[in-house]
Amino acid sequence: MLGLLAQFAYDFAWTAESVALVMRLASAFGGDGPLYVEVRHRSWNAAAALEALAGLGVGVLALDYPGAASGFSQDVPGVLGSSGLAYLRLHGRNRAWFEKGAGRDQVYDWRYSPAEVEQIEQRIERLAANDTRTLVIANNHFHGKAMMVVEELLAWYRGGGVNPPASP
DSSP states (O other), X not given: OOOEEXXXXXXXXXXXXXXXXXXXXXXXXXXXXXXXXEOOSGGGGSHHHHHHHHHTTOEEOEEESGXXXXXXXXXXXXXXXXXXXXXXXXXXXXXXXXXXXXXXXXXXXXXXXXXXXXXXHHHHHHHHHXXXXXXXXEOOOGGGHHHHHHHXXXXXXXXXXXXXXXXX
């Protein structure tokens, strides 16, 4: 198994209780493959927080989402000291994430611009330089926009061109 993902809300701050919860998850799923956490609160940027996760053998996802400017932003190795996998998750950058009552489709309605795709390519290169494998997951799925960025990233990776479909 490649691993398991535990996804936490943007207000899941680094506290002793949070680390204890992650520890319980790592213990419960440890035999089935590595555990990755998706943490978004800026408190997880602290070196001590990352060291606590590393001590548990837990991987930390690198994220691309609208809260990255004020939330968790470090590009850290995927499974710290473990399998050598960097894991980048693309959610889009729609600020609707933080609007009360915003629905799923509104939140994930994001088409990456060419400049943003280039930023993501640079992040992938930085992540890949530190790990054996790099996994990129696109989750901005409204109207197939995740597939558009995937096609663009594959073309960049393969050194070819792409003609993604127009936005609906």
